[in-house]
Amino acid sequence: MSIGADAFGFVRDHVRAESAIVLETGKEYLVESRLLPLARQTGHDSVDTFVAELRRTRNPALMRQVVEALTTNETSFFRDSDPFVALRQDVLPTLAKERPGRSLRVWAAACSSGQEPYSIAMTTRDTPEVAGWKIDIVATDLSEEVLAKARKGEYSQLEVNRGLPVTTLVKHFQRSGINWRINPDLAAMVQFRQLNLMRPFGPVGRFDVVFLRNVLIYFDLATKRDILRRVRQVMAPDGYLFLGAAEMTMGVDDAWERVPAGRSSVYRIREDQRSCVR
Amino acid sequence: MRALIVDDSRAMRRIVGRILTERGFETAEAADGQEAIAVLESMDDLPAVACIDWNMPVMDGLELVTAIRARPEWRDITLMMVTTESEQDRIVRALAAGAHEYLIKPFTPDALVEKLDLLGLVPTPGGVA
Numbered sequence A: 001m002s003i004g005a006d007a008f009g010f011v012r013d014h015v016r017a018e019s020a021i022v023l024e025t026g027k028e029y030l031v032e033s034r035l036l037p038l039a040r041q042t043g044h045d046s047v048d049t050f051v052a053e054l055r056r057t058r059n060p061a062l063m064r065q066v067v068e069a070l071t072t073n074e075t076s077f078f079r080d081s082d083p084f085v086a087l088r089q090d091v092l093p094t095l096a097k098e099r100p101g102r103s104l105r106v107w108a109a110a111c112s113s114g115q116e117p118y119s120i121a122m123t124t125r126d127t128p129e130v131a132g133w134k135i136d137i138v139a140t141d142l143s144e145e146v147l148a149k150a151r152k153g154e155y156s157q158l159e160v161n162r163g164l165p166v167t168t169l170v171k172h173f174q175r176s177g178i179n180w181r182i183n184p185d186l187a188a189m190v191q192f193r194q195l196n197l198m199r200p201f202g203p204v205g206r207f208d209v210v211f212l213r214n215v216l217i218y219f220d221l222a223t224k225r226d227i228l229r230r231v232r233q234v235m236a237p238d239g240y241l242f243l244g245a246a247e248m249t250m251g252v253d254d255a256w257e258r259v260p261a262g263r264s265s266v267y268r269i270r271e272d273q274r275s276c277v278r
Numbered sequence B: 001m002r003a004l005i006v007d008d009s010r011a012m013r014r015i016v017g018r019i020l021t022e023r024g025f026e027t028a029e030a031a032d033g034q035e036a037i038a039v040l041e042s043m044d045d046l047p048a049v050a051c052i053d054w055n056m057p058v059m060d061g062l063e064l065v066t067a068i069r070a071r072p073e074w075r076d077i078t079l080m081m082v083t084t085e086s087e088q089d090r091i092v093r094a095l096a097a098g099a100h101e102y103l104i105k106p107f108t109p110d111a112l113v114e115k116l117d118l119l120g121l122v123p124t125p126g127g128v129a
């Protein structure tokens, strides 16, 4: 059973309009396999009937999830910008007062090709409150392929054009042929390793800040709940969790509370839940 | 909100123009630096942003940036270079001359929109230019 030409055409046009990603003919199998979990979650047993319903209802949430499902490694520097503003203006200055040891540990838990952890690294450099601190960023992903690119720290013109203010680019990158390479002092702050969020995290230590952005969206409710619970166990009780713009803890794992930070919000372990993690 | 597009390529002006119009900008165009200055001088309502190519006949983009920065009455115009010039020292030179942002060609529509967002240039729908 494979996806019909009609359904494929609809998905291709929609994804192109929303993400600039082009799914050429021949990618039917990819579309089928990426959309099947979403189809199942919504009570369909084929992608074709799922897409037929989508064409009829144009349910905005589902339309967005289709794009998400097909852009799984999509990322950019300072993605959505607001979280990084919150990190610089709110989260880091607050943590700075609570950490006499002048060191912080950050986890980028689905780091894709590295733009996210490097954006975190750049942000810490631009935050006077933590200037001179020891900042360790652990960046993990399921995919070895994206991790290899992340470790290399080299990005194309198109990639740096997205989301990176030019002053930041010339400050933190060097030209390398036709690409741009992250400066060694920033690269040294980030340690990349493979980690599957569905499995036990292993001995990762304790984090002050966790970025878990644009990945929960791929999991079913039970998995989301389980991941959020285990993230709590590796977080400092007064730590901060960043989720993607379309993700939340509400109704998933209510041990978290949403607190405003900058123009967006972050999540913290609720006061009455903190003792359990100590 | 207005935008001025300065590029000697008509095709490029059209591409950038379409993206900006879709974003809610009213656009004006010029084919080189000198024409851009003439357009600015003729405008009652100054543009919020100028997208400026580097290599143009008559007066190039870097000279234009320098000329605009020398006029205090134009200090509120945000200047963004949109060019194939991608060497690091070029970028640094443009910034030193007074450009705020720098977009390297080729770029996707998203990239231009993201730069505008970074600069806080978001026209209010239905608002007066």
Ligand SMILES: C[S@@+](CC[C@H](N)C(=O)[O-])C[C@H]1O[C@@H](n2cnc3c(N)ncnc32)[C@H](O)[C@@H]1O
Pocket (backbone or CB within 6 Å): A071, A072, A073, A074, A075, A076, A079, A109, A110, A111, A112, A113, A116, A140, A141, A142, A143, A146, A195, A196, A197, A198, A212, A213, A214, A215, A218, A244
């Ligand atoms: C859309 S990207 C998000 C990247 C980045 N966090 C951001 O917000 O820009 C999702 C990433 O999650 C990774 N991923 C998917 N399933 C995963 C899992 N079970 N464990 C760890 N990473 C996973 C994918 O490899 C991909 O790189």
